[in-house]
Amino acid sequence: MFEKSIEAYEEACQVIPGGVDSPVRAFKSVGGTPPFIERGEGAYLVDVDGNRYLDFIQSWGPLIFGHCDEEIEEAVIQTVKKGLSFGAPTVLETELASEIVEMYDHIDKVRFVNSGTEATMSAIRLARGVTGKNAIVKFEGCYHGHSDSLLVQAGSGLASLGTPSSPGVPADFTKHTLVCEYNNIENLRKCFEDSDDISCIIIEPIAGNMGLVPASAEFLKECRELCDKNGALLILDEVMTGFRASLTGAHGVIDVKGDIITFGKVIGAGMPVGAFAANKEIMGHLSPDGAVYQAGTLSGNPVAMAAGLTSLRKLKSIPNLHTELNRKAVKLVKGFKEVATKNNIPLQIDTRGSMFGFFFADKMPTNFKEVSAFCDFERFGKFHHEMIKKGFYFACSQYEAGFISTVMTDTMIEECIVAADEVMQNL
Numbered sequence: 001m002f003e004k005s006i007e008a009y010e011e012a013c014q015v016i017p018g019g020v021d022s023p024v025r026a027f028k029s030v031g032g033t034p035p036f037i038e039r040g041e042g043a044y045l046v047d048v049d050g051n052r053y054l055d056f057i058q059s060w061g062p063l064i065f066g067h068c069d070e071e072i073e074e075a076v077i078q079t080v081k082k083g084l085s086f087g088a089p090t091v092l093e094t095e096l097a098s099e100i101v102e103m104y105d106h107i108d109k110v111r112f113v114n115s116g117t118e119a120t121m122s123a124i125r126l127a128r129g130v131t132g133k134n135a136i137v138k139f140e141g142c143y144h145g146h147s148d149s150l151l152v153q154a155g156s157g158l159a160s161l162g163t164p165s166s167p168g169v170p171a172d173f174t175k176h177t178l179v180c181e182y183n184n185i186e187n188l189r190k191c192f193e194d195s196d197d198i199s200c201i202i203i204e205p206i207a208g209n210m211g212l213v214p215a216s217a218e219f220l221k222e223c224r225e226l227c228d229k230n231g232a233l234l235i236l237d238e239v240m241t242g243f244r245a246s247l248t249g250a251h252g253v254i255d256v257k258g259d260i261i262t263f264g265k266v267i268g269a270g271m272p273v274g275a276f277a278a279n280k281e282i283m284g285h286l287s288p289d290g291a292v293y294q295a296g297t298l299s300g301n302p303v304a305m306a307a308g309l310t311s312l313r314k315l316k317s318i319p320n321l322h323t324e325l326n327r328k329a330v331k332l333v334k335g336f337k338e339v340a341t342k343n344n345i346p347l348q349i350d351t352r353g354s355m356f357g358f359f360f361a362d363k364m365p366t367n368f369k370e371v372s373a374f375c376d377f378e379r380f381g382k383f384h385h386e387m388i389k390k391g392f393y394f395a396c397s398q399y400e401a402g403f404i405s406t407v408m409t410d411t412m413i414e415e416c417i418v419a420a421d422e423v424m425q426n427l
């Protein structure tokens with residue numbers, strides 16, 4: 001029943017490295033061939049063999065209204081008819097920036113880019129430009145895109161200089177990246193004691209790239225205080241949590257305010273958009289107002305802006321939207337937990353807004369090392385594979401979060417729990 005996908009994958013592998021344009025799509029960590037998608041239909045994906053899947057990936061986060069939302073589609077079509085790109089300012093950019101500024105009370109200005117990678121890369125340049133310092137602190141297991149200084153792993157020992165996690169990244173480029181352990185206050189303090197050259201901390205306030213692992217309130221507070229004491233800026237990477245964890249992202253559910261916020265995913269509603277934002281003093285350092293250079297031929301693209309604008313306005317207009325999305329997320333993972341317990345399988349669950357996570361583990365992990373140590377990856381691989389066969393499309397790695405869309409009904413979630421029960425009986 002995957003014949004056409006297998007054929008498509010083999011053909012793709014001839015002309016595209018690994019057959020995919022982003023490595024996670026290749027299903028390497030769970031095995032098997034990725035289904036090639038023909039179209040989306042609301043909460044579902046349909047592949048080239050005609051299989052239908054309830055989609056918990058949603059293009060890795062952007063599609064909070066599911067596939068082919070009529071309003072977003074209409075806005076995109078109307079905008080396309082006026083031209084695809086001008087390389088000149090449009091009113092749509094101001095409108096989308098205004099929507100974002102209105103949602104974050106400490107933000108005055110937004111610069112649009114084309115991906116989350118670009119957003120974090122530019123935010124770091126801005127932080128360095130504003131503070132005149134070079135080093136950055138990032139946490140093991142947080143993902144901020146694939147720019148050189150962020151593609152690092154912890155060296156030996158904590159609070160160590162990052163070492164490149166990919167060939168092609170010179171060690172010289174990552175020597176300014178200090179890698180600390182997530183949710184480890186002592187470790188972070190030590191890092192600031194050892195260096196007086198730290199320009200910023202960049203953090204996923206609710207990590208979604210080592211599975212769903214929220215930062216503790218105390219840890220975030222410590223990040224804020226250490227930045228304030230040491231003249232560093234706090235960058236909250238909300239590329240995934242933005243407009244997902246709550247209507248105002250992680251910002252809406254944590255006590256700490258970031259100096260620079262990065263966005264992506266939901267603000268483009270499926271079109272390539274990223275953004276970074278801050279107060280007017282910080283953003284004043286950015287070209288053309290200031291000296292920190294940053295640019296983009298297709299940045300603020302009208303079609304992408306129209307999609308994002310419609311999506312954000314729609315999010316704001318539906319009362320209790322995130323409460324409802326979270327109710328469904330909780331229903332799903334609680335259902336999983338019940339059937340897991342029934343089948344004697346240890347499972348850890350958590351949710352934030354429309355984001356959910358589950359780990360096949362005895363204890364809840366709080367950082368990357370614990371995710372790696374506690375979780376049964378083989379069991380996850382089997383679970384993933386069997387769920388795909390039953391028509392439920394989950395991220396193909398335990399290091400990823402899952403997402404609920406507004407078009408997912410209680411019945412769909414109930415069906416998914418029934419399927420999970422069947423799968424877990426043989427896990």
Ligand SMILES: *Cc1c(COP(=O)(O)O)cnc(C)c1O
Nearest residue numbers: 115116117143144145237239240
């Ligand atoms: C997805 C993601 C990125 C990278 O965004 P791209 O659009 O894939 O470049 C950065 N940060 C976080 C937190 C993300 O989830």
